[in-house]
Amino acid sequence: MVRRFFFSASCLLFGLLFATLLNAQEVSQTAPENKKPVFFRNENNTCLRCHANYHYEFPNSDSSRIIRKELCSNYVIDTTLFYSSNHKTFKCTDCHSEEFSTYPHNAALKAEQNYACMDCHAGDEAYSKYHFEEISTHFENSIHYKADKDAFTCWQCHDPHTYKTNARVSHNVTKTVLYDNNICLGCHANINRMEVLTTKDKTNIVEKHDWLPNQELHFKNVRCVECHARQNDTLLVSHKILPKSKAVHLCAECHSQNSLLMASLYKYKVKQNRQQFGFINSVILNESFVIGANRNYYLNVISITLAIITLSGIIIHLLLRIFKR
Amino acid sequence: MDKVYFYPVWIRVWHTINALMCLALIITGVSMQYSSIENPIIRFDHAVAWHNVSGIILTFNYFIFYIGNILKGNGVHYKILWKGFWPSIIKQFQYYAFGIFKNQKPPFPINKTKKFNPLQQLSYLFIMYGFVPVMVVTGWALLFPELVVNDVFGNIGLFITDLIHVIAGFVVSLFMIVHIYFCTIGHKPGSHFKAMASGYHEVHE
Numbered sequence: 277m278v279r280r281f282f283f284s285a286s287c288l289l290f291g292l293l294f295a296t297l298l299n300a301q302e303v304s305q306t307a308p309e310n311k312k313p314v315f316f317r318n319e320n321n322t323c324l325r326c327h328a329n330y331h332y333e334f335p336n337s338d339s340s341r342i343i344r345k346e347l348c349s350n351y352v353i354d355t356t357l358f359y360s361s362n363h364k365t366f367k368c369t370d371c372h373s374e375e376f377s378t379y380p381h382n383a384a385l386k387a388e389q390n391y392a393c394m395d396c397h398a399g400d401e402a403y404s405k406y407h408f409e410e411i412s413t414h415f416e417n418s419i420h421y422k423a424d425k426d427a428f429t430c431w432q433c434h435d436p437h438t439y440k441t442n443a444r445v446s447h448n449v450t451k452t453v454l455y456d457n458n459i460c461l462g463c464h465a466n467i468n469r470m471e472v473l474t475t476k477d478k479t480n481i482v483e484k485h486d487w488l489p490n491q492e493l494h495f496k497n498v499r500c501v502e503c504h505a506r507q508n509d510t511l512l513v514s515h516k517i518l519p520k521s522k523a524v525h526l527c528a529e530c531h532s533q534n535s536l537l538m539a540s541l542y543k544y545k546v547k548q549n550r551q552q553f554g555f556i557n558s559v560i561l562n563e564s565f566v567i568g569a570n571r572n573y574y575l576n577v578i579s580i581t582l583a584i585i586t587l588s589g590i591i592i593h594l595l596l597r598i599f600k601r
Numbered sequence: 602m603d604k605v606y607f608y609p610v611w612i613r614v615w616h617t618i619n620a621l622m623c624l625a626l627i628i629t630g631v632s633m634q635y636s637s638i639e640n641p642i643i644r645f646d647h648a649v650a651w652h653n654v655s656g657i658i659l660t661f662n663y664f665i666f667y668i669g670n671i672l673k674g675n676g677v678h679y680k681i682l683w684k685g686f687w688p689s690i691i692k693q694f695q696y697y698a699f700g701i702f703k704n705q706k707p708p709f710p711i712n713k714t715k716k717f718n719p720l721q722q723l724s725y726l727f728i729m730y731g732f733v734p735v736m737v738v739t740g741w742a743l744l745f746p747e748l749v750v751n752d753v754f755g756n757i758g759l760f761i762t763d764l765i766h767v768i769a770g771f772v773v774s775l776f777m778i779v780h781i782y783f784c785t786i787g788h789k790p791g792s793h794f795k796a797m798a799s800g801y802h803e804v805h806e
Binding site: 493529564571572587590593597600 | 633641645646649650697764768786
């Protein structure tokens with residue numbers, strides 16, 4: 277008896293080990309091929325010697341002393357973030373004028389026209405999966421663009437020096453939520469950045485969302501764009517930011533079987549994963565729990581069956597009581 | 602016919618609040634569990650708010666029941682005497698299944714010292730000291746989801762908490778339906794309801 281138990285336990289353990297190894301092998305096989313990126317560190321260091329620090333130095337021609345001055349934070353590049361961003365293999369002068377290589381910079385360069393996303397990415401087959409043209413159309417219909425066509429560009433949200441594709445590659449929804457929400461909070465929780473774009477008073481996000489139950493949980497687990505952007509079938513992340521009057525207010529839009537989150541936050545993971553049996557919306561269930569959106573097929577069937585049996589029993593009993601008396 | 606004072610005021614107050622809150626919790630609970638944007642039974646946020654308020658009231662009301670049972674001695678009716686218990690359960694079940702239709706007398710007529718028949722005693726014990734406390738504890742955990750253990754054997758703690766809450770809630774809902782129906786089995790269909798309102802139970806020999 278004891279021997280049989282140990283034999284079964286060993287089989288189970290080996291089975292689990294085998295399944296784990298098999299899974300690990302699958303993961304490594306499907307992992308994307310990592311091409312080693314080529315960085316232009318030497319070329320970029322000419323700029324980053326100053327622009328990677330919050331200060332810069334120059335010699336005073338009269339006293340020949342070295343003067344240290346504070347560098348405006350907008351002109352500081354975080355090299356760690358830059359060399360892990362989407363544009364990490366770029367030279368500074370790919371986007372900025374070659375004339376910046378002379379120091380002190382020519383004052384006229386301040387008015388340098390920056391490239392926009394579409395200047396490079398439009399019509400490029402290599403980037404077709406990102407739907408840049410569609411994003412551009414959606415963006416042009418967004419409340420941000422309509423508010424100030426000239427000032428509001430892609431860069432306001434996607435700083436080309438730091439931006440990194442997130443939702444497509446991240447396996448952790450909470451991290452995606454944090455990353456994406458920080459993009460919004462970059463302006464909406466920072467009066468200094470906000471006042472560059474608008475004369476409106478800074479809104480208190482916590483107060484504005486007073487109506488939202490479990491506010492902290494929602495903020496940690498759901499992206500701002502889930503409620504504030506129009507979802508659509510083709511884009512992974514919607515860029516049509518809606519006016520506040522059109523933001524999602526009805527809880528059941530997410531807290532229901534046809535949860536909005538399946539078309540937005542979990543879209544990349546959903547693919548063909550909608551299933552009838554077991555847990556409906558199990559993609560959400562893997563990451564978090566949304567009342568009303570996670571339903572179990574068997575539990576539903578069992579509960580409805582038991583309820584019908586109980587009610588039928590009562591009706592039969594009642595009829596027998598009436599007619600047998 | 603004798604009239605026996607069966608249900609003191611505190612039991613009647615507790616029972617009324619309990620019944621109303623259970624009803625509110627069932628309706629709002631079903632609405633939340635099966636919420637749909639097309640056919641909302643009750644708007645989700647309203648359902649959540651009413652469910653929370655009813656749940657909190659039910660919890661405090663449960664303490665009245667629990668403490669009242671200890672202080673006023675009502676708990677004795679929930680104490681099962683295991684000797685000869687199962688034969689009595691079968692006897693009571695046979696009465697409900699067959700005897701009642703033959704106009705037989707109930708095998709365990711209730712009186713001041715024995716307010717519940719064995720089947721009632723068993724079901725009330727399971728519901729009031731089993732499922733309801735489980736429902737209350739998991740309900741409060743869902744009210745403060747940040748306190749729930751996040752990872753339970755690789756599953757999301759909130760999901761397991763909710764699953765237990767929903768199952769316990771479903772059992773209590775079924776109990777309530779059966780309980781209301783069985784209350785119509787009295788001398789007259791309305792006798793038990795009248796007794797719960799006035800406190801006086803009619804004993805027919």
